[in-house]
Amino acid sequence: MFFLQLMSGSLLLPLVMSSGSGHSLWGLFTYISGPTQFPEFSMVLMLDDIQVGYYDSNTSRLIKVGGGGEKWAELDLGPLALNVLQNQMMSMRRRLDIGRKQLNLTSPGVYVIQRMWACEVQEDGQPDFIMSRDGVNGHDADSVQYNKTHFLYGGGDGWDFHWDTMVQMYEQMRFSNFYQPLCARTMGHLLESNKHLVMRRVRPRLRLLSQPGGGGAQITCLATDFYPRHINLTLLRDGEPVDEDQMTVGSVLPNGNGLYQLRKTLMVDEEELQRKHKYTCAASHLSLDNRLDVSWRAESFRSFRLHVISAPVVLLLVVVILLLVLMMMKMRKRSGSEEALHEGSEPGVEDRDVTAPLKNFSSK
Structure with a gap:
C-alpha cells in the first residue's frame, strides 16, 4: 500500500x-x-x-x-x-x-x-x-x-x-x-x-455517454485504449469548454491491456437539459493528426426518459409485427391451398367424357 x-x-x-x-x-x-x-x-x-x-x-x-x-x-x-x-x-x-x-x-x-x-x-x-x-x-x-x-x-x-x-x-x-x-x-x-x-502511438477510442440521474442527466466524456498516457480531454458545451470544477475529473488509469483510459463526468439538471445544449467530447493526443471529437444534443429529462424506456416498447412492437406477418403468411398459404384444390376439381382434357363423339355419331 x-x-x-x-x-x-x-x-x-x-x-x-x-x-x-x-x-x-x-x-x-x-x-x-x-x-x-x-x-x-x-x-x-x-x-x-x-x-x-x-x-x-x-x-x-x-x-x-x-x-x-x-x-x-x-x-x-x-x-x-x-x-x-x-x-x-x-x-x-x-x-x-x-x-x-x-x-x-x-x-x-x-x-x-x-x-x-x-x-x-x-x-x-x-x-x-x-x-x-x-x-x-x-x-x-x-x-x-x-x-x-x-x-x-x-x-x-x-x-x-x-x-x-x-x-x-x-x-x-x-x-x-x-x-x-x-x-x-x-x-x-x-x-x-x-x-x-x-515509441508506439495508439489512437484513443472516444465516447460521449449520457444517462438519466439525479433529476437530470449524467454526461460522461470517456477516452479509452490510448498510448502514451498523455492526453488532453475536454468537454465542451455549445463549443465552449466546461470548467473543470463543474465536473468529476478522473485520473489517467491503466486500461488492463497496456493502454490507458480517462473520463470526465458532468451532472446536468432538468432546467439545463431543456435548453438543449450541444455537448462535445474532444481529445488531442500524440497519435492524432487532428482533434478527435463526438457530440450529443441534450434533451429534456422527460423525452430522455422516454427514449430510455422505449427499448422494451420497441421490442414488443417487433414481436407483434412478427406475429402479424406470420399470421398473414399462414392465411395466404391456406388461401392458396384452397384455390389449388378448386382448380384441380374442374374438368381438364383428361377428364372430359370420351364417349361424347360416339353418342353424336350414333344419333346421326
Missing part, C-alpha cells in the same frame, strides 16, 4: 514526463526487515511506464520483463548494474536502522523502507533530471533532486536526520558524475531494445 502512495506522490514531481518529451527510467526498491514470505530486497525497473526488469535478493539475478523473448531471461546491463543494486541494498539496510530510531519504531516486527530512483533524458539523449526519495514504514524520510544546476535535499516530516554541507557536496558530485551518466546510458540501452513499446 505504501508503495502505491510513494509512487503516486512522486508523480507530482516535474520529471514525470509532464511535457511528453524525452523518456524516464525508474528504479523502485523495497527492503524488508523481519520475517515475511517476500525477498529481503527487490527492485522493479521501469522505462517510462513499462516494466522492463526485476531483481531480488533470493535469486540475485536481473530479469528481463516484457518485450517478448525468453521467459526469465537475463537483462544484461553490465556488471556495474549488479554492483549498484548491491550498494542500494546495503544503503537501504542502514537507512532503515536510522529511520526506525528517528521514528521511534523500537518494537519487534516487520519494517519496510522503499526507495525510488528516477531520471529523465531529453530526446537527444542528454540527461536532464535525476532524483531519489526514501520512505520508512509509510513515512516520508528524505529526498534528493538534481538537474545539473540545482541540488535540492529535503527531509520528511518527523525526520531529524539531515545532511550537512560537506555531505551534500559529496552527494552532488556522485549524482553529477556517476548516477546521472549511468542512468542515461542504461536508458539508451533499454530504449533500443524496447522502442516498439515506448
